[in-house]
Amino acid sequence: MADITAEAGQSDASGKRSVNAGAKPGQMLAADGTPLKKSLARALRVQKMRALMLIAPLLLFILVTFIAPIADMLFRSVENNIVSNTLQRTIPALAQFDPDTTDAPEDPVFEDLYYDMFLAAEAKEHTRLGTRLNYEETGMSSLFRSSGRGVDDIGEDQIDALEDLGKHWEDESFWFALMTGGDGADTTEAPLDLARARLKTLTGDYFSGDIGFTPGVEISTLLPATANEYATFAEFTFFVEEDVVAEEEPWEAVKLALIGELQSGVDLSSYAGPGASELREAQETLQALPPVDFRSGFMSIDEDWGANATWRVIKVYSPTVTTGYFLNAVDMQKGVDGVEPRPENQQIYIMLFQRTLIMSLAITVSCILLGYPIAWILANLPTRQANLLLILVLLPFWTSLLVRTSAWKVMLQQQGVVNDVLVWLGMVADDSRLIMMNNQTGTIIAMTHILLPFMILPMYSVMQTIPPTYLRAAKSLGATNWTAFWRVYFPQSVPGIGAGSILVFILAIGYYITPEIVGGTTGTFISNRIAYHISSSLNWGLAAALGSILLGAVLILYWAYDKIVGIDNVKLG
Secondary structure, X not given: OOOOOOOOOEEOOOOOEEOOOOOOOOOOEXXXXXXXXXXXXXXXXXXXXXXXXXXXXXXXXXXXXHHHHHHHHHHHOOEOHHHHHHOOOHHHHHHHOOOOOOOOOOHHHHHHHHHHHHHHHHOOOHHHHHHHHHOOOOOHHHHHHHHHHHHHHOOHHHHHHHHOXXXXXXXXXXXXXXXXXXXXXXXXXXXXXXXXXXXXXXXXXXXXXXXXXXXXXXXXXXXXXXXXXHHXXXXXXXXXXXXXXXXXXXXXXXXXXXXXXXXXXXXXXXXXXXXXXXXXXXHHHHOOOOOOOHHHHHHHHOHHHHOHHHHHXXXXXXXXXXXXXXXXXXXXEEEOOEEEEOOHHHOOHHHHXXXXXXXXXXXXXXXXXXXXXXXXXXXXOOHHHHHHHHHHHHHHHHXXXXXXXXXXXXXXXXXXXXXXXXXXXXXXXXXXXXXXXXXXXXXXXXXXXXXXXXXXXXXXXXXXXXXXXXXXXXXXXXXXXXXXXXXXXXXXXXXXXXXXXXXXXXXXXXXXXXXXXXXXXXXXXXXXXXXXXXXXXXXXXXXXXXXXXXXXXXXXXXXXXXXXXOHHHOOOO
């Protein structure tokens, strides 16, 4: 305890230290006068801190490579921000919409949809939303793609009437002066703040800084919708397109916002800023025209905008957190009235989960039956012969998984090596060759071969520790070979069987390359669907939900094994 530096005593009146001043009567002290119990506790804390520092890199590695991916997977399985983030105005407007009573919502909802769709199309976000909703209702992807292309045509007649009043309505400098209020006018940041929040929600990017444009207070108060749309246009033009705001003609959405406000009868009598006469002229002309029919505009793009199924899906999947992925993973879906089964022709995942668990169990059992005798032989052979046989056991580790799987595909086909041998031996007729490829049989055979070393090695390591004298003692007491094995040897080898079984089973349910190559349509696992959604359909939410369920199933089986056998009895050597 020489390295303990804590002080244990207090100074007396003469300035000298009293070694045992802080000690209680009868208390044991360390060499420096500190109470022994306190010194030991401090020394243990130092040792624990040193041990923690040594394992800190491992803990960090586990956190980054294991815990964080699992947390991200769980988040993706319930995350559903894309609907509300893309349709920022439409979703709140749908609060009163009842899919049970009407096929489509009221006209104002279509107007909100227009502005959301226009901005999403400019930002190329509408296709992502269509892809997300297409997972729930087939045809939504094409609906959003066509709407993104055709949204510019909505209100075309009213825009043409506005532009026919003069070239100034197509002049970017006129619009810039109109929205700024001219030199020396009071300005406000409110429309820009709203536009930045809108773009950040849509794209996930943060926009800040001077864009060379600030809306005028007077025009923002008089025409708030137009000012907000122009501010959004300005922010997008500057930050995303990297153009000068004053040199770009505003979007059709800005013009339709202005047309709508002029047709609503906004009072322009007191306005004397830039474009005052042009605004009054436009209002007089536009009020004679019918208002923009946003509903008809969307219906002309695609009639599905009038279908109940379209709006039902949008409303049902509008929350930012959804259970839809998990419901889909168990062949269920969210309906307006609650959870309901998916159509029978779309129910596949429960069957795949059952097949995965049953076949993984079959593979585990086959590995036990084949691996136990080999492990016993390895444990009882002389060292030289055992090492030679061990090399053969480890040989699959030294070859590519894809090569081994491809080899089995060649061997198991009807004209393959296995069938040729069976025909040569006379066990199978030439016209009745066994079908062992593209089915469950091929998957079990190939994966048993691949996973067999993972079963043999734990059993071999445990069997090595079993003294052979136990069997001789049992036999000397009158036990038969079978009784000695079953009553004495086998119970001691159970920890190796348990370790190998857990290892093989967990590895089996996660394999997807081998089942994909040799399994066909009846021999694939749930992991194949997870890989498909990650790499092909890009439905990461559903893939995460399937992975989470598979993880939960493994943890439940692990818990059950611990209760029945005891995880403390599992040994790898």
